[in-house]
Amino acid sequence: MEIVKSALEPLFSLIHAGSVWAFVLATIGAAVAVVLSQNVVRMAFWLIIALGSTAGLFFALDADFLGAAQLLVYVGGTLVLLVFGVMLTASGPFMQMKTSPGEGVLAGFIGFSLLGLLATSVCTVAWDPHGAVAPIAAAGYNPAEEGNTTRALGMSLLGLRPDKDLGQENARPGTGYLLPFEVASVHLLVVLVGAAYLARAKRRQAPPAL
Amino acid sequence: MTPLFAAGSIAGFLKEHDFSDAWSSGLAAIVHAFLIINFFAVAPLIYIWLERKVAGRIQDRLGPTRVGGKFGWLQTLADGVKLIQKEDLCPESADSMLFRMAPYLVFVASFGAFIALPWSDGWVAQNLDVGLFFMLAVMSLEVIGVILAGYSSGSKWSLFGGMREAAQVVSYEIPMAICALVPVVVAGTLNMVDIGRMQAGWLTNWLVLHDPFTFLAFWVYFTVATASVKRAPFDLAEAESELVAGFHTEYSGIRWSYFFMAEYGSMFAVSAIATVLFLGGWHLGVPLLEESGLYQTAGGVFIAHLIGLGVFIFKGCALVFVQMWVRWTLPRLRIDQVMTSCLKYLLPISCFLLLGIASWPLAIHCLKGRTVLFGEPLGEKVYRTSQPTIRPVQSARQPGAMHEKKIGERGEGSLSSWRS
Numbered sequence: 001m002e003i004v005k006s007a008l009e010p011l012f013s014l015i016h017a018g019s020v021w022a023f024v025l026a027t028i029g030a031a032v033a034v035v036l037s038q039n040v041v042r043m044a045f046w047l048i049i050a051l052g053s054t055a056g057l058f059f060a061l062d063a064d065f066l067g068a069a070q071l072l073v074y075v076g077g078t079l080v081l082l083v084f085g086v087m088l089t090a091s092g093p094f095m096q097m098k099t100s101p102g103e104g105v106l107a108g109f110i111g112f113s114l115l116g117l118l119a120t121s122v123c124t125v126a127w128d129p130h131g132a133v134a135p136i137a138a139a140g141y142n143p144a145e146e147g148n149t150t151r152a153l154g155m156s157l158l159g160l161r162p163d164k165d166l167g168q169e170n171a172r173p174g175t176g177y178l179l180p181f182e183v184a185s186v187h188l189l190v191v192l193v194g195a196a197y198l199a200r201a202k203r204r205q206a207p208p209a210l
Numbered sequence: 211m212t213p214l215f216a217a218g219s220i221a222g223f224l225k226e227h228d229f230s231d232a233w234s235s236g237l238a239a240i241v242h243a244f245l246i247i248n249f250f251a252v253a254p255l256i257y258i259w260l261e262r263k264v265a266g267r268i269q270d271r272l273g274p275t276r277v278g279g280k281f282g283w284l285q286t287l288a289d290g291v292k293l294i295q296k297e298d299l300c301p302e303s304a305d306s307m308l309f310r311m312a313p314y315l316v317f318v319a320s321f322g323a324f325i326a327l328p329w330s331d332g333w334v335a336q337n338l339d340v341g342l343f344f345m346l347a348v349m350s351l352e353v354i355g356v357i358l359a360g361y362s363s364g365s366k367w368s369l370f371g372g373m374r375e376a377a378q379v380v381s382y383e384i385p386m387a388i389c390a391l392v393p394v395v396v397a398g399t400l401n402m403v404d405i406g407r408m409q410a411g412w413l414t415n416w417l418v419l420h421d422p423f424t425f426l427a428f429w430v431y432f433t434v435a436t437a438s439v440k441r442a443p444f445d446l447a448e449a450e451s452e453l454v455a456g457f458h459t460e461y462s463g464i465r466w467s468y469f470f471m472a473e474y475g476s477m478f479a480v481s482a483i484a485t486v487l488f489l490g491g492w493h494l495g496v497p498l499l500e501e502s503g504l505y506q507t508a509g510g511v512f513i514a515h516l517i518g519l520g521v522f523i524f525k526g527c528a529l530v531f532v533q534m535w536v537r538w539t540l541p542r543l544r545i546d547q548v549m550t551s552c553l554k555y556l557l558p559i560s561c562f563l564l565l566g567i568a569s570w571p572l573a574i575h576c577l578k579g580r581t582v583l584f585g586e587p588l589g590e591k592v593y594r595t596s597q598p599t600i601r602p603v604q605s606a607r608q609p610g611a612m613h614e615k616k617i618g619e620r621g622e623g624s625l626s627s628w629r630s
Contacts, residue, residue, distance in 0.1 A: 041361060045308055048315075048354060065340045068347040076350035080380055083357055150339045150400055 020060045026053040038098070040086045044079060051075050065150055157181065242335035246324045254474035258286045261534050268538040296463035303364030304460065312362060313461070313468035316355030320472035322348040323479045328403045330492045330518035341402035342394065345483060346387055349438075349476060353379040356440075356447065359469075360457035371456025374545055375440060375447035381552045382437045382444075388560040389431035392567045393417045393424055393487040406491030413495040418488040421574075421583055423567040428488040430560055432529070435480035437552070439473065442537035446545050474530075481529035482522070489525055492518030 030049035037043050051074045058067030099107075159176030220241050224234035259274065262285065266273025278284025300306050325348075326341040328334040338344050353376060360372015396417055397405045409415050418428045437444035448456030458469050485491060492515075499517060504510035543551070571581040 039305070041305070041358070042308060045311065045358060052351075064338050064344065068340050068344040072343070072347035072350060075354070076347060076383075080354060080357070080376060083354065083361070084376060 020057065023053045023056040023060060026050075027057065041083065044083050044086060047082070048075055048079055051079070065153060246335060247321070250321055250324060250475050251471070253478055254471045255286045255290070257474045257477070257530060257534075258289070258470070259283065260531065261537075264531070264534045265538045268535070290467065293463055293467045298463045298465060299460070301364055301460050305362040305364070308358050308362035309460075310465070312355045312359035313465040313472075314355075315358065316352050316472045317468045319348055319351035319355060320475040320479065322351075324475070326402060327479065327482055328406055328486065328491065329522055330515040331407065332403060333515060333519065334403055337401070337403055340400050342390060342400045342405075342483070342487070345402075345479065346383075346390060349479060350379075350383055352472065352476065355472075356457050359461070360447075363457075363460040365460050367454045367459045368457050371447045371449070371453050371459070374449075375457060377545070378440070378444065378446055378548055378552075379438055381549060382434050382556075385552065385556045385560040386431065386434040386438050388557075388564050389427045389434060390483065390487060392427035392431075392560075392563050393420075395564070395567045396420055396424060402486050406486050406493070409490040410493050410500065411497045413490070416488065416490040416493075416495065421567070421570050423563050423570060424488065427560070427563045427567070428484065430556060430563065431488070432484055432532075434552075434556055434560075435484065436533055436536065437548070439476040439480055439533075441473075441477065441533050443540040443543050444548055445537075445542060446548055449542060451542075477530050477533055478526050481533070482526045484529055485522060485525040489529075492522040494521055 027050050030046045030053065033046040034043050034050060037046060051070065055067045055070040055075065058064070058070060157176055157178050159178075220234075220238040224237055259282065263273040263281070265271075274282030274285035276282060276285075277288045300309055323345045325335050326338045326344045328337075328341070334341075356375045356379075357372045360368045360370075360375065363369070393405065394400060397408055399405060405417075409417060413419065417424050419425065440447045446456075448458065450456075453459070458466055461469065494517075499505070499514045504514045574583060575581050
C-alpha cells in the first residue's frame with residue numbers, strides 16, 4: 001500500500017497543476033481557433049471555449065467570484081448577444097468571412113505589439129507569492145475561514161480592507177468603491193433605457209380614412 | 211463506527227489516514243465527480259418514467275405499464291437502449307462541427323451547476339463562497355448550446371426554436387437572479403451551505419416563512435425557474451404542435467438524449483436551489499434530529515446527514531413533480547404572452563420584492579425594535595447549529611487545495627466577522 005501511495009504521489013500532485021495547464025492550453029488553442037476559423041458562428045463557439053477556460057483558470061487559482069463573474073458576464077451574457085447579432089446580420093446561412101492580407105498584417109502588428117507590451121510588464125513585476133500572503137495570515141486573517149472573495153470584496157466596497165488593515169495600529173477605513181460602482185451601474189442603466197427607446201418599433205400612424 | 215463516517219469530508223478522512231494533500235484532494239475530487247455524475251445520469255431515468263406516469267394519470271390513462279413489471283419501472287431504460295442503438299444522424303445542410311458539439315455544451319452547463327450544490331449539511335463537492343452565484347452563472351450557459359443547436363441544424367424549425375429559447379431565457383434570467391437575491395439579502399451570504407444551516411429547527415425558520423417578501427419571492431422564483439428550464443407552459447423552444455420539435459428537431463439517438471438529460475438535470479438543479487434558498491434545505495422542519503441527541507456521536511452525525519440527504523432529495527423531487535404537474539395541466543403560452551409576463555409583470559414584481567426585503571428589517575426595527583418578525587436573528591442560528599457538531603478530524607487546511615470545508619468549520623472566527 002505504501003509503495004503504491006508513494007508511486008502515485010506525483011500523479012496526484014500533477015492533477016491540480018495539470019488542470020491549470022489544461023485550461024491554459026484550451027484558452028490558447030481556442031483563441032488561435034477564433035483567429036483562424038472563417039465561419040462567424042464557429043468563431044463565437046471558439047470564443048465561448050476560450051472565455052470559459054479563462055473562467056476555469058480563475059477557479060483553479062481560487063478566485064471563485066471572478067470566475068463566476070467571467071462566466072455570467074462574458075460567456076453567458078456577451079456571447080449570447082454576439083451570437084444573436086451574428087445570426088440577425090448574416091445575409092445567408094453559415095456566412096464565411098474572408099480577410100484580406102493587408103488586414104491580416106495590420107491585425108498581426110497590433111496583436112504582437114500588445115503581446116510585447118504585456119510580456120514586458122509581466123516581466124517587470126516582482127512575483128513574490130509569500131510577500132502577498134504571509135502578512136495577512138500573520139494579522140489573523142485566514143482566507144480559508146473568512147471566505148475567499150465575497151466577504152473581502154463586500155468589505156472593500158465599503159472601504160474596509162481586512163487583508164491589509166487587520167492588526168495595524170490606527171487603521172482607518174478608506175473611502176471604498178461603492179460610489180464609483182453605483183455611478184457606473186446607473187450609467188449603464190441609462191444607456192440601457194436609451195438604447196431600448198431608440199431601438200423600439202415606431203408606432204405606425206393610422207392610415208387616412210377613405 | 212468506522213472513522214469514515216466521522217470525517218467531515220472525504221478529503222478530511224483521507225488526510226486522517228496520512229494521505230498527503232495532493233492525494234486526498236485528488237481522490238476526493240474523483241469520488242465527488244463519480245457520485246454527482248451518477249445522480250445526474252440516474253435522476254433523468256426516474257424523472258422520465260415519472261413524467262410519463264404523471265402525464266398518463268392527468269390524462270386519465272395508465273402511462274407505461276409493461277416494461278419491467280407492474281408499473282413500467284424499466285420503461286426509461288428500454289428507451290435509453292433504443293436511443294443508443296439509433297443512428298447518429300447529421301443533416302447535410304448542418305454545420306457538422308457545431309451540430310455535434312452543441313449537445314455537449316448543454317450537458318456540461320447543466321452538470322457543472324451540481325458542483326456547488328449542497329446535498330446535506332457540509333456535503334458538497336466544492337463549498338464555494340459564491341455558491342449560488344456560481345450555480346446561476348453556470349446554468350445560464352445552457353442557452354448558448356441551445357442557440358447553437360438551433361442555428362447549426364440548418365433547419366427552419368430548429369432556428370425558430372433556438373431564437374425563441376434565446377429571447378425567453380435571456381429575459382427570464384433577470385427576474386430569476388433578482389428573486390434568488392431576496393433570500394440572500396436575508397441570509398447575508400451566497401454560500402449555499404450557510405444559507406441551509408440558517409434554516410435549522412422548526413418550519414418557521416424556513417426562509418419562505420421569514421417575511422412576506424420571501425414568501426412571495428418563492429412563488430415568483432419557481433415560476434421564473436420553470437420558464438428558464440423551458441418547461442411548459444413556457445416550452446416555446448420545442449413547441450411540438452408548431453415547430454415539430456423545436457431546436458432538437460434534427461437530432462436523433464444519443465445526442466438527442468443529452469438534451470433531455472440536461473433538461474431534467476436543470477429541473478432538479480433549479481428545484482434544489484429553491485429548496486436551499488426557501489424551503490429549509492436538508493432540514494426536516496421539526497427539530498427532531500437536533501433534539502434526539504443524534505449529534506452527540508460521530509456515527510450519529512453521519513446518520514443525521516444521511517437523513518438530511520434524503521430530505522433534500524425528496525424536497526427537490528417534490529418540486530420537480532410540481533413542474534410536471536403544471537406542464538400537463540396548463541396550456542402553452544404564446545411567445546408574446548411569455549415575453550409580456552416576464553418583462554411587464556415578473557420583472558417589476560421581483561424588483562419590488564428586492565426593494566421590500568431591503569427595507570423590511572428597517573421597518574420592523576422601527577415598529578418592534580428588532581430586525582426579524584419572530585425567532586432569532588439568522589446569524590446566531592449558524593453559530594448554534596454548528597456547535598453541537600463534533601469535529602473529530604482536525605487537519606490543517608491549505609488555502610488553494612481542492613477540498614471541501616468540514617462540518618462546523620464556521621465557528622467563532624467567522625461569527626465575529628458576521629456580527630461586525
